[in-house]
Amino acid sequence: MSLKKVLTGRVCHTLLSSTVRTPFAAFCTASQAPITPRYSLATKLAVAIPTALLGSWILFSEDPGTRVVIALQLPFRLARDIACAATIAADYKWSLRGLVGDKYEEAQHKVHERSAERLQRLCFANGGIYIKLGQHIAQLDHLLPEEYVLTMRRTMLDQCPVSTYKEVARIVKEDLGSTPEELFASFEHTPIASASLAQVHRATAHDGRQLAVKVQHAGLRDSCTADTLTVEFLVNSVHFLFPKFDYSWLVEEIKDSLPKELDFSIEAANAERCRKNFSSRQTHVRGRVAVPEISHPLSTKRVLTMEFVTGANVCDKQALARMGLKPKDVARLVSETFNEMIFIFGDVHCDPHAANMLIREKNGKPELVLLDHGLYKRITDEFRRYAGLWRALVFGDEAGIKQHAAAMNAADSYAFFACMLTMRPWEEVTRASADHLYLPTSAEGRKKIQGYASQFAREISDMLRRIPRPLLLLLKTNDCLRTVDTCLGQVLKIL
Structure with missing residues (x-):
């Protein structure tokens, strides 16, 4: 570069910076400085508070690793929820538009079926609390459209998630302080039954007693609140779009009952009261209703150890026939038992589906065994x-x-x-x-x-x-x- 060009450039720069102070020059100079974004206090708090709460929720817990997994999964679960709700809402909106009479009823039936299938897939994809929601729907035979009830009933009552033995052993050790192998003479790794909230393993006590150990699925207590709030948001959104479909009562019931069902110490207390009631002089079915005995030293909020009992499913008519029992006598015993719960004791087992009732033969008559005492309702005078x-x-x-x-x-x-x-x-x-x-x-x-x-x-x-x-x-x-x-x-x- 020639000396003339260099000098010319320097002179121009000096003149621009020292004598020609125009707004444009000032703007150019300022634009060369690094830009520091400024956020309002409200914006900073909106980011800081949720972050601090999330960090505290993870750090100050018995199992930070599980909560990290839940926090990472939450956006994906929420996205599935929103996608499912939006698809169902759009299907109802467009499929029923402008229809009346028989055409409306026929179209609504088909939309109910499609929507029930979508909801079923969502429940299985998210698992946990959603499985419980599906099971709840499956039992509301006369309160919800049959398409939803029948769809959920086909799969939700017998296709539940199964925790790995590693997860089961971890929860047992965290709650009871020792491994299953140390606490019991034997402990079967494969569960004999699995439900939405827990699974049951057969075990043998060191004194030879046969036991059933109910272990809660990992992470349910941590994800319960978030999942319930998400379901509530979706139900309210559907109701906003379609005022005809207001199932807020279902969400309120789940919000009230789930925390109790996730605390096995409450279930243990319910079982003890039930056994006491049907051993009292007030009952007309004394000696014909049994409740597995709870082993309190081996039970916590997430682990429930009880007597292992055998029996036939209450609806297995072939098994009843082999025992020489009549279905009519079984049905009468079941009805009398729950009538006394409602009208005499005011303490009601509110989850009496077939899987929670076993029948045994006792002196030529049926004996009813009541299982799963997690959901009870006290009835006032x-x-x-x-x-x-x-x-x-x-x-x-x-x-x-x-x-x-x-x-x-x-x-x-x-x-x-x-x-x-x-x-x-x-x-x-x-x-x-x-x-x-x-x-x-x-x-x-x-x-x-x-x-x-x-x-x-x-x-x-x-x-x-x-x-x-x-x-x-x-x-x-x-x-x-x-x-x-x-x-x-x-x-x-x-x-």
Whole structure:
């Protein structure tokens, strides 16, 4: 470069920087400095607080590694939830647009089926709490559209996740201070049963007793709150888009019951009360109801050790026949047992599906073994109006039905409330000549009932949102018991 060009450049630079102080020059000079972004205090807090909470949640826990995994999985689980909810919402929106009458009903049936399949896949993909949600839906036979109930029932009740033995051994050691091999004379690595929240392993105590050890799936207690809030968000979003589908009552029930079911010390206490109740002089089925004995020294909030019991599934009619037992006697024993829970003791086992009830032969008569005492509901004396309501239903007493329905927050729709409880049209509920103790159990009758659930989905959802929480669980219990009666082929004329 020539000397002339160098000097010319330096002179121009000097003139620009010292004498020509224009706004443009100032801008050019400033633009050469590094830019430091400035964030508001609110923005900084919005980032810092969640980060600090997440870090504390991970660090100050018994198992930071598991919580790290949950934190990493959460965005993917949330993305699956949103994608599933958006797909279901769009399907309902577009498939039912402009349809009325029979065409609407036919299209709605198909959308229900597709949506139920999507929800089922989501439950299996996310696992844990979602499996429990699917099982809950599968048991609401007369309260939700049949497409959802039947889809969930086909797989959710017998296809549950299985934890590895390494995870099981880790939880046992964390909670009890020793490995399964140290605590027991033998401990089977393969579970004999697995459910949504836990799995059961057979073991032998050092004194020779046969035991069943229930171990909670890893990470459930940590992910419970986040999963429940996510499900609540999705249910509220669907309700916002489709006011007809308001299942907030289902979310509220899950929020209330799940923390209790995840605390096995509560289940142990429930089992002890149940055994005490059916050993008392108040019961009419004394000696015919059994509850596995709890081994408290080997039990914690995540591990429950109990007596190992054998028996036939309550719905296995072939096994009942081999024991010389009649299905009618079994159905009567089941019904009497739960009637006493509701109307005498006020302490109700609210998850009585077939897998939680075993039958044994004792002195030529059936003996009922009750399992899984995690979900109970205490019924107050004030709530005993429920008994008065059923008395009015049995006698077709319209004034009594209206009076007791008002106590259940259903005064303005007492007729529909009665129909929902009895699964019969109102004219049959109040007809003097009707058999008010009869509940339809034939395939045709059940299909008609399930059709009502689809047809009156909005009314049922509104009703379930308003009624007391204990009644909601009793309705679920009634549905489970009706299913047992149906599989036994019995129609018992008892409450």
